[in-house]
């Protein structure tokens with residue numbers, strides 16, 4: 001049994017959500033000793049539900065679909081696809097033919113007669129721009145009523161895209177209230193985001209980009225992992241809230257990519273450059289462009305290139321008279337990260353602040369446009385006593401040319417630059433001994449040890465995720481975790 005499932009097991013008895021981190025792909029899960037695939041009910045027979053029911057039946061599961069819309073129910077029972085999707089109708093007909101697929105409006109019987117219920121009702125945008133959860137709430141209530149008199153364990157699998165927290169804070173209370181049963185005893189719940197693309201949904205089911213299972217307990221996770229085993233033996237098992245967030249983050253990322261490509265196209269067209277030639281080159285860089293690089297939350301970007309080139313592109317857009325709101329949002333977004341760091345430091349109400357790392361990133365002596373210097377400058381001007389350590393800024397470092405460059409472009413840094421000689425220390429121990437707040441700007445083993453050996457009461461503001469496993473320590477705060 002793999003580690004992640006064991007962790008689920010340990011926490012299952014005690015609590016609803018499991019405080020385990022997003023995992024790497026889990027090794028193959030142990031099969032459940034049961035030859036009969038669990039029977040599944042699917043609530044909501046639209047784009048997601050209809051494809052799920054057809055594909056799951058093809059894996060051998062008896063499937064009963066439920067929808068309030070009688071047209072969809074009739075279509076399924078007649079072997080007609082209720083939506084346009086390649087291959088779907090043939091699969092539905094096969095499922096009807098071999099007796100594995102049926103549909104109705106009868107929640108009570110469908111849920112009571114199955115082991116697992118997939119929920120794929122709509123979650124449209126509400127009038128205030130949020131997410132309309134009315135269909136989810138109604139479905140949860142119906143599931144609760146249907147499992148009220150059921151004697152066996154039931155697993156609810158939430159497939160809808162919803163704001164994080166919805167499954168545990170909205171669905172579970174509705175199910176518990178309507179059923180009189182308690183989570184992780186008589187029923188379990190999973191959040192299993194759907195990544196299908198309409199048009200290739202059936203093919204995507206058999207070759208998913210990933211399978212994510214957020215689970216309330218190990219039993220529910222095992223049941224769902226076993227259902228997906230024929231198409232993915234290494235599901236990512238995470239907390240329910242992380243699984244909910246993954247779905248939103250994925251789609252926002254896809255939207256960001258589309259908008260980025262389109263803004264690039266606007267630049268290129270205005271400049272007479274073939275945008276597809278540019279992006280064909282762009283996508284070939286899988287080391288920095290299309291890769292995990294730059295995709296972990298942390299501190300603001302800086303250095304001699306990124307801020308300057310973003311400004312240059314903003315300027316170019318204005319000159320060309322083209323609309324590039326995404327590119328123009330980058331500098332404000334970056335400055336917001338600097339403001340957040342400042343707010344966190346100010347909220348400690350301590351005045352002696354030590355910085356572990358000053359240059360714009362580790363392993364360089366380049367101070368130009370280091371966002372850490374921006375933070376130091378504001379604190380310096382506001383009368384804080386600041387000390388900084390950086391192994392790459394030593395007496396032999398020629399800071400003059402960099403400082404001249406910075407003070408010309410960024411006059412607001414003049415004060416902290418003048419004081420830099422006195423601010424820098426060559427002893428981490430001294431810094432840790434003298435400061436009430438440690439701001440970690442670079443990741444290093446030396447700083448990990450410094451944070452761990454600090455005086456009691458010293459606050460830590462971590463801008464770089466110094467530890468993989470977050471410290472259970474009230475004096476420690478991460479900027480985005």
Ligand SMILES: NC(=O)c1ccc[n+]([C@@H]2O[C@H](COP(=O)([O-])OP(=O)(O)OC[C@H]3O[C@@H](n4cnc5c(N)ncnc54)[C@H](O)[C@@H]3O)[C@@H](O)[C@H]2O)c1
Nearest residue numbers: 044046047048067068069120121122123135138160161194
């Ligand atoms: N369409 C996609 O490509 C896609 C992909 C990933 C995730 N999702 C998410 O999956 C969910 C479903 O999306 P969809 O596109 O399949 O929606 P859809 O509107 O096509 O289908 C929803 C179905 O649910 C039915 N329904 C609503 N309330 C019901 C209830 N109480 N009981 C029974 N049936 C009920 C509706 O009649 C409808 O047939 C949404 O949260 C969506 O964001 C959709």
